[in-house]
Amino acid sequence: MSIEFKLQALKENVEIVEVNAIKVNVGDIVTKDQPLVEVQADKAALEVPSPAAGKITQILIKQGDQVKIGQLIFVIDPAGAGAAASPATPPTAPQNSAKPAPAPAPAAAVPVVATAAAKVAPIVLAHDDNKVIPAGPSTRRIARELGVDLGHVPGTGRHGRVSEDDVRSYVRGSGSNGSSGGSISVPPLPRFEDFGTVEKQPMSAIRRATARQMSLSWSIVPHVTQSDLSDITDFEAFRKSQTKGPKLTISAFAMKAVVVLLKEYPVFNSSIDVAGNQIIHKKFYNIGVAVDTENGLLVPVIRDVDKKSIAELAEELTSIAERARQRKLDSKDLTGGTFTITNLGGIGGTGFTPIVNYPEVAILGISRGRLEPVVHNGEIVPRLMMPLSLSYDHRVIDGAIAARFTRRLAEMLENPYQLLIHA
Structure with a gap:
């Protein structure tokens, strides 16, 4: 048969x-x-x-x-x-x-x-009425992080199963205290056909995932962006003088500099546990790097950055970015990050506000460096200035420490020899 x-x-x-x-x-x-x-x-x-x-x-x-x-x-x-x-x-x-x-x-x-043997869905007991609530492990984890009682979340899945999206919708509609209400009702779109010709295209899997993650991050994290400028004139001269081995990109140097600072300011390498009223400090350093592909934004993770040289990071970054563009990443390549870097310098711009990649608490944005008149050693001279934009979760990180982090990062990139001490 x-x-x-x-x-x-x-x-x-x-x-x-x-x-x-x-x-x-x-x-x-x-x-x-x-x-x-x-x-x-x-x-x-x-x-x-x-x-x-x-x-x-x-x-x-x-x-x-x-x-x-x-x-x-x-x-x-x-x-x-x-x-x-x-x-x-x-x-x-x-x-x-x-x-x-x-x-x-x-x-x-x-x-x-030909389907796999049915798995019994993990369950959680609602605290209010002892009713069994079907929910998977990742759903329970998000509910714990957001301080949501799953017993109050309407499940839209089969047999009332509660999904991650159900928890996120509940948080957006009622806040993270799990006290009341449901999800926000999205108003229907107008009939754009009444105004002219339209074309409808289905959202790709990558676009749907990006939309979910960005909506979650923006609805949960109170964002603040700290901006600064780094004089990378000497840094660029040093970087371009290194002709042996893999091409040393700004992103590779930035990854190494960030890890040095994550050790100096460990709160940037943490996550907030709302349910447990605690901050989780991670003792590992996995950096996500945003990659622009024709299919959409991907953020592969490079692990143990603190244990690798700048040359090794440059080589691994080139390899994983190419796999991202070829759609060859698996789940392991996209999880476990503790901090994210997004570099738009190859495109342009003078600054932007990157969105924190929840449950991380900070993300660094890099824009294109440009020559600007700067007072240097008492004279006005052209210097290559690169904008830095650090977005952070204000529940965990205060403005003063964010300013110190960004200024320290700018100084490390201004002095590549100082950075090599930590390489």
């Missing part, structure tokens, strides 16, 4: 994925666990393996499709061993009919559905 392979859950609370590439054709013989399709789940590219060995008889998706969890994507005819013979009519049209049947006959045997 044919196997109807339906897309199973790949990541918690991801209900729709985008097809990046189909790796087989109709008629191909595949083995168990052989990758059949690559999909984009949030910002991670994941391969979906075959549930059994057999022959691909139908491919019901194509590249670029938005596919829902539980949707039929392949039909597989098991190859030989282990395939039970069945006289039932297959899910394709009968041979004696000129027109394809719209659906399998009711009397036909039910095809085997």
Whole structure:
């Protein structure tokens, strides 16, 4: 009997994925666990393996499709061993009919559905009425971080399951104290067609993930941005003089300088635990670096930056940025960051307000350096000045320490030899 392979859950609370590439054709013989399709789940590219060995008889998706969890994507005819013979009519049209049947006959045997064994959803007890609340681990973690009682959050998932988006919507609608209310009702859009021609395009998986994360960060974190200028005239001369090994980019130097400062000002390497009324200081230094791709913004994470040289960081940054542009990042590459850097210097601008990548508490924005008249050693001379923009969570970080952090960073970049001491 044919196997109807339906897309199973790949990541918690991801209900729709985008097809990046189909790796087989109709008629191909595949083995168990052989990758059949690559999909984009949030910002991670994941391969979906075959549930059994057999022959691909139908491919019901194509590249670029938005596919829902539980949707039929392949039909597989098991190859030989282990395939039970069945006289039932297959899910394709009968041979004696000129027109394809719209659906399998009711009397036909039910095809085997190739989905993973159902997992029992982790549950949380609501404190108010002891009612069992279905919720996954990441949902419970976010609820703890925001101080939300899941018993007060309306679940929109199957059988009332509470998702991360449910918790975020509840916070936006009622605040993080879990005391009352629900989510904010978004007003309907006007009919833009009444004013002219429009074109509707579905949001990609990466764009949906970015929208969720930015909405969450902006709704939770009270943002403040501290700006400063760094005289990188000497730094640029030094950087461009280093011709051996990988290209040493400003981002690689900035990563190293930031880690030095994270150790001097550990609050910037922390997260706030609202439910526990505590600040969690991390003793590891994983830096996320924003990468602009044709598919949208990705923030791969480079781990243990404190243990790597500037040359090693430059080489790893080039490699991971290229994998990001090729959509070859997995979930491990996108998680575990403690601080983020976004560099728009290659494009332009004189400053901007980057959004903190929650649950981090700070993010550094770098803009393009430009020659400006500056008083230097008592004379007005042209110097290369680079804008720095540090956004931070004002619940955890005060303005004075943010100003010290930014000024210290500017000074380290002004003196590359001082930075090399820590390299």
